[in-house]
Amino acid sequence: xxxxxxxxxxxxxxxxxxxxxxxxxxxxxxxxxxxxxxxxxxxxxxxxxxxxxxxxxxxxxxxxxxxxxxxxxxxxxxxxxxxxxxxxxxxxxxxxxxxxxxxxxxxxxxxxxxxxxxxxxxxxxxxxxxxxxxxxxxxxxxxxxxxxxxxxxxxxxxxxxxxxxxxxxxxxxxxxxxxxxxxxxxxxxxxxxxxxxxxxxxxxxxxxxxxxxxxxxxxxxxxxxxxxxxxxxxxxxxxxxxxxxxxxxxxxxxxxxxxxxxxxxxxxxxxxxxxxxxxxxxxxxxxxxxxxxxxxxxxxxxxxxxxxxxxxxxxxxxxxxxxxxxxxxxxxxxxxxxxxxxxxxxxxxxxxxxxxxxxxxxxxxxxxxxxxxxxxxxxxxxxxxxxxxxxxxxxxxxx
Ligand code: HEM
Numbered sequence: 352x353x354x355x356x357x358x359x360x361x362x363x364x365x366x367x368x369x370x371x372x373x374x375x376x377x378x379x380x381x382x383x384x385x386x387x388x389x390x391x392x393x394x395x396x397x398x399x400x401x402x403x404x405x406x407x408x409x410x411x412x413x414x415x416x417x418x419x420x421x422x423x424x425x426x427x428x429x430x431x432x433x434x435x436x437x438x439x440x441x442x443x444x445x446x447x448x449x450x451x452x453x454x455x456x457x458x459x460x461x462x463x464x465x466x467x468x469x470x471x472x473x474x475x476x477x478x479x480x481x482x483x484x485x486x487x488x489x490x491x492x493x494x495x496x497x498x499x500x501x502x503x504x505x506x507x508x509x510x511x512x513x514x515x516x517x518x519x520x521x522x523x524x525x526x527x528x529x530x531x532x533x534x535x536x537x538x539x540x541x542x543x544x545x546x547x548x549x550x551x552x553x554x555x556x557x558x559x560x561x562x563x564x565x566x567x568x569x570x571x572x573x574x575x576x577x578x579x580x581x582x583x584x585x586x587x588x589x590x591x592x593x594x595x596x597x598x599x600x601x602x603x604x605x606x607x608x609x610x611x612x613x614x615x616x617x618x619x620x621x622x623x624x625x626x627x628x629x630x631x632x633x634x635x636x637x638x639x640x641x642x643x644x645x646x647x648x649x650x651x652x653x654x655x656x657x658x659x660x661x662x663x664x665x666x667x668x669x670x671x672x673x674x675x676x677x678x679x680x681x682x683x684x685x686x687x688x689x690x691x692x693x694x695x696x697x698x699x700x701x702x703x704x705x706x707x708x709x710x711x712x713x714x715x716x717x718x719x720x721x722x723x724x725x726x727x728x729x730x731x732x733x734x735x736x737x738x739x740x741x742x743x744x745x746x747x748x749x750x
C-alpha cells in the first residue's frame with residue numbers, strides 16, 4: 352500500500368511521527384504524492400546506497416524525478432525553460448560529468464585548511480553580533496539578532512562583499528528568505544542575482560586573491576554560470592545555518608544536562624554540533640529528490656528505470672540500527688555518520704564551514720551570555736512546520 356506523502360513534523364525535536372512506522376515496515380516503501388507515486392527510502396544503509404549510486408540522477412529533468420511528482424500538474428514548458436535559464440551554474444541540480452566541473456572549482460575553497468583561515472573572521476562576526484544584542488537590553492529575538500545575520504555576514508566574508516554593501520546584501524537575503532509575499536521574494540532574488548553579477552564582473556576586471564578572483568582567473572565557466580554558483584552558495588549556506596542556530600540553542604536549553612557538559616568541557620562542542628545536526632535533520636527529503644536511470648535493487652526490492660526516489664534523511668538519522676536510542680539528544684554519541692549533510696557526490700560542499708559557524712556561534716553565545724534562557728513554552732514558539740527546510744520563525748530569548 353502507498354503511504355500519503357509528504358507528512359509534516361508536529362514536534363520541534365523529532366521528524367514526522369510516521370517515519371518510525373515506515374522505517375519499521377521496510378527500508379523502501381511506496382509513497383503517494385499529489386502527482387504520482389515514488390519510492391521512499393527510510394533507513395540509513397539504503398539512504399547512503401541511493402545517495403552514492405552513480406546510476407541515480409538528481410537532475411529535475413530526468414524522467415521520474417521525485418520532486419516533479421510533488422505537484423499535481425507538471426509545470427508548463429515555458430516555466431521549465433525559465434527554470435533551466437535560472438538554473439545555470441546551480442550544480443546541486445546537475446549530474447556528473449557536468450556537476451563535477453563546478454564542484455571541482457569550489458572544492459579547494461571549502462577545504463578544512465581554508466575554513467580554518469576563516470575562523471577568526473567568523474569569531475569576530477559572532478562577537479560583534481553578541482555585542483549588539485547585549486547592548487540592546489536584556490531580551491531579543493535570536494533569529495533576527497543572530498541566526499539570520501551570522502551566516503549572511505560569513506558569506507559576505509567568503510565572497511568578499513565590501514563592508515559598505517553588506518547592509519544591502521543582508522536586507523535582500525532576509526527578504527528573499529522571509530518576505531510573506533511571493534512577488535517580494537522574487538524581486539529580492541532578482542536584486543541579489545544582479546548584485547552577484549556586479550561582484551563577478553568586478554572580479555573579472557581586477558581579480559583579487561580571494562574566492563571570486565581565483566575562480567574568474569581559472570576561466571573555467573562563463574559569467575552567468577559563475578553568478579549561478581555564487582547564488583547557490585548563498586542559498587545553500589544561509590537558511591540551513593540560520594535555522595540550525597535557534598533550534599540548537601532551544602534544544603540545548605531544554606536539555607540542560609547536555610549543555611552543562613559542553614560548557615564545562617568545550618572540547619565537546621564539535622561532537623555536540625554533529626549530534627545537533629543529526630537530531631534536527633533540518634534538510635530532509637527536499638534535498639534528496641532522485642530518479643533511477645537503470646534497474647537497481649534497494650533494500651531487497653527491484654526498482655525499474657525512470658522511477659522517483661526520495662531519501663528520508665531525517666528518518667535515516669533516527670535509524671536505531673546505527674544510532675542507539677536515536678530519539679535521545681546525546682552530545683557524546685558517535686553521530687558523525689549521520690546524513691544531515693547528505694552523502695555521495697552531492698554531499699554538502701559547505702559542511703566544514705557550517706561546522707565552524709555552528710561551533711563558534713553556540714560556544715560563544717553560551718560562554719558570553721551565561722544566563723541565556725527561553726521563557727516561552729515550546730507550544731507557543733513559532734516553528735517552520737510547513738517550510739522545505741525546518742527551523743524557527745523567531746526565538747524570544749532573555750538573559
Ligand atoms: C547546517 C548547515 C547545512 C546543512 C544541514 C546542509 C545540508 C546540505 C545537504 C543535505 C546537501 C546535499 C543535497 C543533495 O544531496 O542533493 C547540501 C549540499 C550543498 N551545500 Fe549544504 N548544508 C549546510 C550548510 C552549507 C553551507 C554553509 C554552504 C556554503 C556556503 C553549503 C553549500 C552547499 C552546496 C554548494 C551544496 C551542493 C553540493 C553539490 O551538489 O555538489 N551548505 N547541503
